[in-house]
Amino acid sequence: xxxxxxxxxxxxxxxxxxxxxxxxxxxxxxxxxxxxxxxxxxxxxxxxxxxxxxxxxxxxxxxxxxxxxxxxxxxxxxxxxxxxxxxxxxxxxxxxxxxxxxxxxxxxxxxxxxxxxxxxxxxxxxxxxxxxxxxxxxxxxxxxxxxxxxxxxxxxxxxxxxxxxxxxxxxxxxxxxxxxxxxxxxxxxxxxxxxxxxxxxxx
Amino acid sequence: xxxxxxxxxxxxxxxxxxxxxxxxxxxxxxxxxxxxxxxxxxxxxxxxxxxxxxxxxxxxxxxxxxxxxxxxxxxxxxxxxxxxxxxxxxxxxxxxxxxxxxxxxxxxxxxxxxxxxxxxxxxxxxxxxxxxxxxxxxxxxxxxxxxxxxxxxxxxxxxxxxxxxxxxxxxxxxxxxxxxxxxxxxxxxxxxxxxxxxxxxxx
DNA sequence: GTCTATACCAGGATAGAC
DNA sequence: GTCTATCCTGGTATAGAC
Numbered sequence: 140x141x142x143x144x145x146x147x148x149x150x151x152x153x154x155x156x157x158x159x160x161x162x163x164x165x166x167x168x169x170x171x172x173x174x175x176x177x178x179x180x181x182x183x184x185x186x187x188x189x190x191x192x193x194x195x196x197x198x199x200x201x202x203x204x205x206x207x208x209x210x211x212x213x214x215x216x217x218x219x220x221x222x223x224x225x226x227x228x229x230x231x232x233x234x235x236x237x238x239x240x241x242x243x244x245x246x247x248x249x250x251x252x253x254x255x256x257x258x259x260x261x262x263x264x265x266x267x268x269x270x271x272x273x274x275x276x277x278x279x280x281x282x283x284x285x286x287x288x289x290x291x292x293x294x295x296x297x298x299x300x301x302x303x304x305x306x307x308x309x310x311x312x313x314x315x316x317x318x319x320x321x322x323x324x325x326x327x328x329x330x331x332x333x334x335x336x337x338x339x340x341x342x
Numbered sequence: 343x344x345x346x347x348x349x350x351x352x353x354x355x356x357x358x359x360x361x362x363x364x365x366x367x368x369x370x371x372x373x374x375x376x377x378x379x380x381x382x383x384x385x386x387x388x389x390x391x392x393x394x395x396x397x398x399x400x401x402x403x404x405x406x407x408x409x410x411x412x413x414x415x416x417x418x419x420x421x422x423x424x425x426x427x428x429x430x431x432x433x434x435x436x437x438x439x440x441x442x443x444x445x446x447x448x449x450x451x452x453x454x455x456x457x458x459x460x461x462x463x464x465x466x467x468x469x470x471x472x473x474x475x476x477x478x479x480x481x482x483x484x485x486x487x488x489x490x491x492x493x494x495x496x497x498x499x500x501x502x503x504x505x506x507x508x509x510x511x512x513x514x515x516x517x518x519x520x521x522x523x524x525x526x527x528x529x530x531x532x533x534x535x536x537x538x539x540x541x542x543x544x545x
Numbered sequence: 546g547t548c549t550a551t552a553c554c555a556g557g558a559t560a561g562a563c
Numbered sequence: 564g565t566c567t568a569t570c571c572t573g574g575t576a577t578a579g580a581c
Binding site: 366367368378379382386387388 | 573
Binding site: 259307 | 358359360361363364455458459461462463468472475476498502505508509510513517520535538
């Protein structure tokens with residue numbers, strides 16, 4: 140890890156804990172183990188560090204959407220095969236996975252907090268936060284559209300299904316993210332809610 | 343409105359827009375129309391203004407929980423009567439009401455944002471934010487427990503029902519609060535989600 | 546209880562030696 | 564590319580007159 144990368148990393152940790160304004164350049168330099176003046180050899184300003192974090196976040200999210208995305212390739216047969224195997228346990232595991240990803244992923248857990256704190260500061264910040272909302276809903280909507288199409292789920296409004304699937308995860312993320320929480324009961328709750336969701340909609 | 347009250351009011355507006363750290367004592371004094379030095383005749387520090395806001399928020403929420411609470415008095419007959427009249431439209435209206443309250447109420451719309459921004463700063467701040475989460479869930483859980491008991495809703499887990507009812511509202515509040523949004527489509531969405539909720543659970 | 550003036554310091558950023 | 568030293572702005576808070 141270069142010094143520049145370490146600056147971004149430590150800044151993300153500090154910004155996500157105390158906010159952008161609540162973090163001083165000296166805080167960051169201390170965490171990296173250099174003097175604050177030295178930091179300006181890598182970034183022209185504190186704001187530039189923030190910009191680097193945001194830029195990296197987009198890359199991380201891009202990678203995530205590929206990870207969680209539909210199976211690659213446009214072979215319809217392959218896609219159908221993928222969804223045919225979706226059952227109760229798979230759906231519950233998917234919910235738990237999404238939840239745990241945002242909560243414990245080294246990058247996302249910090250960025251989630253930061254994004255939530257800074258969303259009101261300017262439209263660009265809000266745009267990123269919106270990815271956590273609309274990105275989730277849009278992905279799930281496509282997922283359930285496909286699952287209705289191939290007959291695994293009952294006919295219905297896939298967008299409402301997406302809200303019903305994702306909203307409880309979103310709420311519990313807000314409850315736990317950055318705070319003390321008990322993992323097992325919370326994961327249990329995610330499981331119960333999602334299980335009930337599956338039972339309502341599956342054929 | 344006394345000067346002291348106006349300070350608290352303007353401070354809430356500014357804090358909720360730019361955060362506690364992002365707001366200066368001079369910003370507040372300017373908004374009130376006095377010099378920053380004069381402000382210290384009313385509050386000993388910037389932090390004390392914040393404390394006053396938090397204290398007032400508790401009072402507001404207390405009032406809300408009475409407004410939205412079960413019909414007053416312990417007359418069981420009266421309570422049962424209240425719930426007997428709950429139908430599809432009532433439930434949808436309740437959802438829209440809760441949503442609109444947090445989004446447009448002069449005090450709550452500002453405090454929601456502030457609370458969301460400052461929740462990570464200290465445990466006390468988080469405790470208040472938690473009221474938006476657990477307070478909602480707990481209230482709805484009691485509501486649905488009662489509605490199952492008197493036979494309006496099917497047997498089921500009232501806590502999961504509460505998550506299913508409240509989470510989408512919570513998510514949409516995070517999406518809209520403090521940002522540009524179109525009211526009608528959003529209220530429509532709240533209505534559709536809640537209508538589907540009612541159809542799933544009512545007898 | 547509002548004002549002017551000011552103390553005080555923290556934090557962002559630069560200069561220049563090594 | 565790191566350091567020491569320093570500048571400068573702006574923000575919290577106080578003193579004291581009216």
